[in-house]
Amino acid sequence: MTAVPLTKDETDTLLRLKSRLDRDARDHWVNNQRVPGFKSLRHYYDGLQRLEQLGLAVPEDLRKFTTIVAWPRTYVDAVVSRLRPQGFLLDGEADAEMWRRWQANNLDGEFRMALVDMLVCGRGYLCVGTNEDDAGTPLITVESPLEMIHEWSNRYRKVTVAARFYSEDVAGRKVPKAVLYYPDATIWITMEAGQWEQEGERDEHNLGRVPVHPLVNRGTSDDRYGTSEIIPIIGLTDAAARALTNAQVATEVMALPQRYAAGMTAADFKDPDTGEALSAWESYFGAVWATSSKDAKFGQFSAADLSNFKTIVEMYAGLVANVTRLPMRYFVLRGGSGDAPSEGSIRAEEEGLIGICEEKQEFASDGLEDTQRTADRLVTGEIDLLLVEMVTDWRSPATPTLAQAADGAVKLHAQGLFSRREALRTMGKSPKQIQVIETELREEAFDPITAALAAQVTGNGSTAPAVSQ
Structure with a gap:
């Protein structure tokens, strides 16, 4: 090209x-x-x-x-x-x-x-x-x-x-x-x-x-x-x-804590079994320091x-x-x-x-x-x-908690300041979720059992209809 x-x-x-x-x-x-x-x-x-x-x-x-x-x-x-x-x-x-x-x-x-x-x-x-x-x-x-x-x-x-x-x-x-x-x-x-x-x-x-x-x-x-x-x-x-x-x-x-020893010789820092000199870290972290010198002194400084x-x-x-x-x-x-x-x-x-x-x-x-x-x-x-x-x-x-969001949305909807969709949006529902909720609400409106239960909850009815088994 x-x-x-x-x-x-x-x-x-x-x-x-x-x-x-x-x-x-x-x-x-x-x-x-x-x-x-x-x-x-x-x-x-x-x-x-x-x-x-x-x-x-x-x-x-x-x-x-x-x-x-x-x-x-x-x-x-x-x-x-x-x-x-x-x-x-x-x-x-x-x-x-x-x-x-x-x-x-x-x-x-x-x-x-x-x-x-x-x-x-x-x-x-x-x-x-x-x-x-x-x-x-x-x-x-x-x-x-x-x-x-x-x-x-x-x-x-x-x-x-x-x-x-x-x-x-x-x-x-x-x-x-x-x-x-x-x-x-x-x-x-x-x-x-x-x-x-x-x-x-x-x-x-x-x-x-x-x-x-x-x-x-x-x-x-x-x-x-x-x-x-x-x-x-x-x-x-x-x-x-x-x-x-x-x-x-x-x-x-x-x-x-920093430790110190005074009056000791290099021979005091040798492995008693092998006679080899200990490393600096082995000497520092040794559990016991010992010497035959009567002039030796031991001590430690306070930790920072x-x-x-x-x-x-x-x-x-x-x-x-x-x-x-x-x-x-x-x-x-x-x-x-x-x-x-x-x-x-x-x-x-x-x-x-x-x-x-x-x-x-x-x-x-x-x-x-x-x-x-x-x-x-x-x-x-x-x-x-x-x-x-x-x-x-x-x-x-x-x-806010779900209860806080729902309480505020319901109150505003009841006062006519919010539509149902706006109330659902306030509760964080997406457009797709709102669409699903509205579809389910329409379906529930034609279900006598659900309608009766909803009426009892909202106070719009006194008793639920009898349902044959």
Whole structure:
């Protein structure tokens, strides 16, 4: 297949995006401050960061004592675990087709990866494409910010162009590849002889929008590309890791009482059977030290108190809890004694975390809803203006008991403030579960035994009808 050269504008756009992606992926400096790149941020999330001591790398001899603190993962996973879409609403009703597309693309599980990218790197990506096997179900994929980059128009509040860079194995060698996404066309690109060239036919889809939708965390008016959620706690995480590493070294050499012996000779540290000299560790840990010297003296120093390390780590944990608004119990190991926290105290502790989660729902909703609009446009070929009013339906990030959720939903339904479907959504039921429940309720309405039991429970009847055996 003959490669087609890119136009100058396409080449310039591709190189510009590649330069930005490379910069974001590695550590760089802004206003004399080191900004960790995506790769470093992922290392912190994965617990693979390289610990430094006072600006100097940990000496190789002590590296085996290095203890990494996983607080960035603790924070991110605590938030992501509470971000669960359960449908898309139009005119207050769940749209079954949109939810079908969601499940057909396995986004119940895969969307979590986009949320982790959004919080760790500052942005994640959802990409919409044609499904050759099912034209009515467009492909919706999660793409890594280490491979994908976009440009944003503040005026039009939309993505103007995007690109994905990756590599493929071809005849045993890695060949750089790229995909360039424009509002009306998608171009597949490969590198030949050091030059980017078009590969195959471009897809003239004429969508009128770039089929790439970023999920941006903490975008600002002067930076619409997002900021990592874990940057503010990186310094505290490293400080705690240094304290724990020092504690490891101190435990190794100071946790046991140091012993001393004066007035002894080398002959006193020989094996009585073989006459061979004992090793340093055998001499130190020997159960009995004995000598015939009348001038010999024995004794031991007090063991070092290592509790100060616990105090230091807990101080850092408290600072991280203040920044992240997570309850302190996420960072400090609780003892096995004492009363379990009450539901009220748990709710009070989690107010900050719930607020953070609701904020993240707002950040992610724009990208989710744009993704569904693009998928609908790809199927119908038309712009549905009603989809502008689409709302993402999120499960509550709070952790009420089932009894609390049911009690609140029933009361609001009884007062006419909630429909039955809204009450079920409040209880965390998905659109599919609601559909099953409504079907079962209709079936029960025609079952005389079930209807009689329901009447007794609700007080709408006094006795159940007799049933012949």
